[in-house]
Amino acid sequence: RDRAALFDAEARASEDEGQVICLDRSREAEFDAGWYEPNILPPVARWMSRAGRVRFRAQSVSSIGLDLTSHIPDLSERPLGLELFLNGERLCALSLFRQGWLELKINVPEILRRGDGGGFEFEICADRTWQPRPDAAENPDDRELSVAVCNLEIFP
Numbered sequence: 001r002d003r004a005a006l007f008d009a010e011a012r013a014s015e016d017e018g019q020v021i022c023l024d025r026s027r028e029a030e031f032d033a034g035w036y037e038p039n040i041l042p043p044v045a046r047w048m049s050r051a052g053r054v055r056f057r058a059q060s061v062s063s064i065g066l067d068l069t070s071h072i073p074d075l076s077e078r079p080l081g082l083e084l085f086l087n088g089e090r091l092c093a094l095s096l097f098r099q100g101w102l103e104l105k106i107n108v109p110e111i112l113r114r115g116d117g118g119g120f121e122f123e124i125c126a127d128r129t130w131q132p133r134p135d136a137a138e139n140p141d142d143r144e145l146s147v148a149v150c151n152l153e154i155f156p
Contacts (some may be wrong), residue, residue, distance in 0.1 A: 021154040030055040045150035051125040057118045065105045065153040070096050074128045081127035
């Protein structure tokens with residue numbers, strides 16, 4: 001089926017013109033099995049297990065922006081470690097030590113700005129996960145979750 005109507009026409013046009021690409025709304029972005037289907041938290045975000053990759057095409061990438069949060073209950077006692085990679089090269093590492101949305105913008109080193117034939121792979125790795133309600137009788141949720149991500153944007 002044609003899914004074009006599900007995506008923002010403005011986002012499609014910006015992909016074609018080399019503008020900012022919002023991977024959340026791009027029909028070209030490929031989220032691997034490390035990601036769950038989008039949820040309304042709000043905003044609409046996609047939960048990740050221990051590691052998640054997104055493959056996309058772009059002419060160049062100067063920076064990557066994203067918002068992320070975690071609902072892991074003991075963050076203040078045991079921060080959640082995250083590493084972010086582009087095409088296998090580590091861009092940054094950080095620790096989440098409180099709940100709430102964090103807005104990140106990561107500059108991409110010059111050597112990584114042009115992908116192999118325009119193809120890129122962005123990866124986030126977490127050092128642990130948790131299960132929200134594994135034993136709840138009425139509404140069980142046994143997914144292994146680390147962070148939720150939204151507004152994943154690629155800047156040329």
